[in-house]
Amino acid sequence: MVANRIEKKKEKDIETPGRAWLVGLVAWAIPGAGHLLVRRWQRAALMGGAVWLMFLCGLWLGGHLFAVTSKDQGFGVLLALLPMIGNVGAGLLYIVCWLGNIGFAENAQLLTYEYGNTFLLVAGLLNYLVMLDAFDIAAGRKQ
Amino acid sequence: MTHLLWMAVFAALTAVVFGMSAKGGERQKFIYGLKVFGEFMAIAFLLGWILYFIPLR
Numbered sequence: 001m002v003a004n005r006i007e008k009k010k011e012k013d014i015e016t017p018g019r020a021w022l023v024g025l026v027a028w029a030i031p032g033a034g035h036l037l038v039r040r041w042q043r044a045a046l047m048g049g050a051v052w053l054m055f056l057c058g059l060w061l062g063g064h065l066f067a068v069t070s071k072d073q074g075f076g077v078l079l080a081l082l083p084m085i086g087n088v089g090a091g092l093l094y095i096v097c098w099l100g101n102i103g104f105a106e107n108a109q110l111l112t113y114e115y116g117n118t119f120l121l122v123a124g125l126l127n128y129l130v131m132l133d134a135f136d137i138a139a140g141r142k143q
Numbered sequence: 144m145t146h147l148l149w150m151a152v153f154a155a156l157t158a159v160v161f162g163m164s165a166k167g168g169e170r171q172k173f174i175y176g177l178k179v180f181g182e183f184m185a186i187a188f189l190l191g192w193i194l195y196f197i198p199l200r
Contacts, residue, residue, distance in 0.1 A: 043163055046159050046163050047159070047160050047163050047164070049159075050156040050157075050159040050160050051160070054153075054156045054157075057152065061149070112145075112149070115153075118153070122153070122157065126156075126157065126160045129160060129164055130160060132164075133163075133164045
């Protein structure tokens with residue numbers, strides 16, 4: 001019992017290496033690149049590839065990327081902020097789209113509009129998962 | 144058919160990420176990924192049929 005507690009305390013005391021934060025940042029910015037940095041080629045191809053494909057499918061289906069604009073007031077800010085946090089998970093893909101004003105137009109008349117929205121949102125959320133996975137590997141918490 | 148196809152693509156891509164980030168060996172990850180894919184598809188079918196019988200208008 002006591003040994004278990006000491007063991008857990010030791011685990012908590014292990015500091016996260018600075019490189020892990022860098023890997024986490026790169027993994028967020030470019031889906032799959034974090035795993036490339038820690039030399040997990042298969043994971044990089046499959047996990048990163050899935051996020052890229054999902055994001056591109058979302059754009060192709062006419063999905064809409066969310067952003068908080070000056071038009072949003074009061075509760076409306078929250079309604080745009082939460083999905084925006086999901087979208088921002090895609091890292092540079094979101095930023096490039098934002099700079100080029102790609103995917104921010106609402107095409108609600110399209111049959112696949114809602115599908116596209118879901119693809120874009122989930123691509124960002126999955127990339128957060130991929131980022132945490134790469135971070136854990138770099139920190140030595142996962143094989 | 145297009146909706147079903149996109150639903151399957153969505154389930155497959157999500158299952159890949161979930162499966163790869165799961166704990167365990169390669170085989171366990173693969174089985175978990177298949178399970179996630181199957182669950183997505185099964186629940187979507189189930190909800191689809193439930194909604195089919197609910198009159199919305």
